[in-house]
Amino acid sequence: MVEFMQQMVNGLSLGAIYALIALGYTMVYGIILLINFAHGDIMMVGAYVGFFSITMLGSNVFVALLFAMLACAALGVLIEKIAYRPLRNSTRIAALITAIGASLFLEYVTIFFLTPEQRVFPAEAFPMHQYQIMGLYISNKDIFIIVLAVVLMVLLQYIVKRTRAGKAMRAVSLDQEAAVLMGISVDKTISFTFALGSALAAAAGVLIGIYYGTINPLMGIIPGLKAFVAAVLGGIGIIPGAMVGGFLMGILETMVSGYGSSMYRDAVAFGVLILILLIKPTGIFGRNESEKV
Amino acid sequence: MLNIQGIDVYYGAIHALKNLSLDVEQGSIVTLIGANGAGKTTTLKTISGLLRSKSGAITFKNHDITRLAPEKIVALGISQVPEGRRVFSTMSVLENLETGAYLRRDKKAIASDMEEVFTRFPRLLERKKQLAGTLSGGEQQMLAIGRALMARPELMLMDEPSMGLAPLLVKEIFEIIKEINSRGTTILLVEQNAHMALSIAHQAYVIETGEIVLSGSAKELMNSEAVKKAYLGG
């Protein structure tokens, strides 16, 4: 039982990270029906911005998070403007291929400038303490990751449900033409969606740096794919779905590594994808008619 | 107030509006009637800036809006109640109305307009928190009208508001249109229900395959043999 609970704790912190990334996939899909394959790489850029603000500017974790989120919000908006907007009215496959191109571009530009070598995320930025509670080992990292992710998700929910920009986002995702007739600018709303999603990914990038202790230019690929599976699991386009899907994927992964073998943990993630696509392609929260955000 | 001068609109190779001209005088109800596929929706979409004309000009209150962005056109005072209602299905009635006021910042006036919409449509007040997609067809039409009113338009474009509604409800909707107009909102009403439309309109235009074939006062058209034959069932 203690062993199981221990895996739960580990799963929750990993899942919190997946959930943050999955949100960006799902929001972007909800509004322009594009799987933004560059999303995991935006997360990677966020990790680097966090890394350099700690190592070069000596900022603390919170400032590093803030810088990473701001930088990636801008990066996300820029990628949409340059790469996706000109293709808004072309086929979906064209946009998808462009997204893969954007992903490779971010990865190899980072390798070019920063070398492919991994960097050690400065441990002193987040001194580790471990607590033993009823036989469970819980570190301050786990608590920090889970609390921060939950705070960001609550904030996102607030933005989407209550603010003017959030309502515009939902309106555009439900019926673009009707939204335009309300005076909503589709371009601005899409930019806003990319900014939000990318900022969350950046936070996840910094958290991954803290969680695993190292970062590298290709670190976005596997977590990105897993978060994508999480978004599909929850129901692509549905915000609460991404949150639940993220946590489920994190828990599943730690359970598989804990009880089975960590060799299988990546395979399991993609097994899940195949299973959902076979059994219920609309995901846990998806209804049968196509509904978004 | 609104002046359309010789516009041509295409869908690819399809020439949907052919040198179409139309005038809407301030304070009036003007109706545009025509059969399925005649180009009524296309006309309204072009006014709202969703479609672009290849030639001609559209002016509204002395502004050239022919190439203006849709949100600027809304800001100038033109709202549309689109064909098929198009309410935001998974947003509540209240949120739909708030979205209608998207471009406005005057919180107090928005709140009082909201009150007014609820007084006009008590059914919406009862269902304030309900998701728009779960409303009946008639309620959705009322919501779509209320949503457009929340922008405080000077000109309201309405695309077949009677579509798919029971006769009693159709009457109610037309009463509401008349009332909205009597409070100072100019209306351009697109309809297939020619009889009802002509009975409340001041001016009327008949469109056939993208061209205006007849126009005049609603009374004149009501008594015109051609209109009687083609649109009034006798």
Ligand SMILES: Nc1ncnc2c1ncn2[C@@H]1O[C@H](COP(=O)(O)OP(=O)(O)OP(=O)(O)O)[C@@H](O)[C@H]1O
């Ligand atoms: N998106 C589109 N692509 C191609 N052709 C279109 C498109 N929309 C409309 N058309 C064509 O343009 C013409 C005018 O259509 P429009 O929707 O304006 O007609 P309407 O008068 O509103 O008809 P209804 O009463 O059925 O709503 C029709 O021949 C229609 O087939």
Ligand SMILES: [Mg+2]
């Ligand atoms: Mg139509």
